[in-house]
Amino acid sequence: MYAVIKTGGKQYKVEKGTLLKVEKLCANVGDSIELPAIFVKDENGNIKTEGKVKAQVLKHDKHKKVLVFHFKRKKHYDKLNGHRQPYTLIKIEEIS
Secondary structure (H helix, E strand, O other): OOOEEOOOOOEEEOEEEEEEEOOOOOOOOOOOOEEEEEEOOOOOOOEEOEEEEEEEEEEEEOOEEEEEEEEEEOOOEEEEEEEEEEEEEEEEEEEE
């Protein structure tokens, strides 16, 4: 059984027990959250276009640093910035 969920402007294919890094959610560590499923396929091959997925929030953290470098030739201009995108690690508990 698997589902396709939508969160943070992205879609993810998940199964029960999947660990997933999603855009930062407004939930505390240890909370159980419900995410809307746009597609659910069960063991028998039946397909539903709506459903819900229950997940548990495991931690909040940041990804590795991504360097952003701007450069203009012949103008002596260069600029280096770093960016770390925050994320939430969730574990899928139930698909319905």
